[in-house]
Amino acid sequence: TRKDLLGRVWVTGFVFTRCAGACPVMMSKMYGLHKAFPQVTYVAFSVDPAHDTPEVLSAYVKNNSLPAEWLFATGTYDQMQSLAKDGFKLSMGPGSRPEEPIIHSDRLIVIDRYGRQRGSFTTADMDGMARLEETLKRVLAEPSIPVTKLPTVNAFLNGFAGFWLIVGLIFIKAKKPGAHKACMLAALASSAAFLVSYLTAHHFLGSTPYRGQGALRTVYFTILISHTILAALVVPLALVTVYRAFRADFARHRAIATWTFPIWLYVSVTGVVIYFMLY
Ligand code: HEM
Incomplete structure (x- = not known):
């Protein structure tokens, strides 16, 4: 999946083993790229999953002396079509001739280390390939x-925030304002560092969908929504609280x-709970 390839730069295209074009x-x-950039991961998606079983694909790799570390991925026809069209904005459709059963983009x-597409390049001319290499x-x-x-x-930073809040309360109850402060x-x-780290993670990774079903799903979304609303509320509340303390009010x-x-x-505790429900 896209997550497995995070941290690696990869190049991908849509092909099929029966293709003659x-x-x-x-x-x-x-293959030329592989020679010039061996540190890159190469992934080929089959657009002909009905024919390209894992066995057919591994025979194809052998017969064409392709590098064994290349990844060949397949799924159902619909999955491949949605990946090509929605995921990569490439054309793909049924072909009209028996020797070209599927029409697909060349x-x-x-894709960069953070799973972001950085450009699509035609293999039909030298110019496209030069731009790809650049x-x-x-x-x-x-x-x-x-x-x-x-x-x-992020989960640790939330946990720290919760920990310091509780210890801080214990100190003020024990009449130790210095330690409380x-x-x-x-x-x-901790919470400020969390905010920076959260925004960075969100920028690179996007949001992670919750995959659970049933009652747990309701629990998850109840926690997530209340957590999000209250998290926004905590920012002004915390600032005013600290401000009043510093003014000795x-x-x-x-x-x-x-x-x-x-x-x-x-907010801090549910941040950790959300992490454990997601990962
Ligand atoms: C945003 C962070 C803070 C939170 C959430 C917080 C929370 C609290 C809470 C809940 C109490 C009441 C404790 C009780 O039930 O008796 C309290 C009291 C107090 N806090 Fe904070 N506090 C914060 C920051 C600070 C800072 C930065 C200072 C010092 C500059 C400070 C100084 C005090 C003092 C002196 C009291 C005792 C007030 C009194 O009882 O008259 N607090 N704080």
């Missing part, structure tokens, strides 16, 4: 942030903190 050209162009696509060089030179680890980092500022720092600090504390704790 564009596919051999695409395969030879891919383009190769470059794009590939640029994408390979980009820094590799381990974004796939970010959701775990330190803990609450640590909670604030402790009576009013205490008044708003009675709201800030439980809402913030709920």
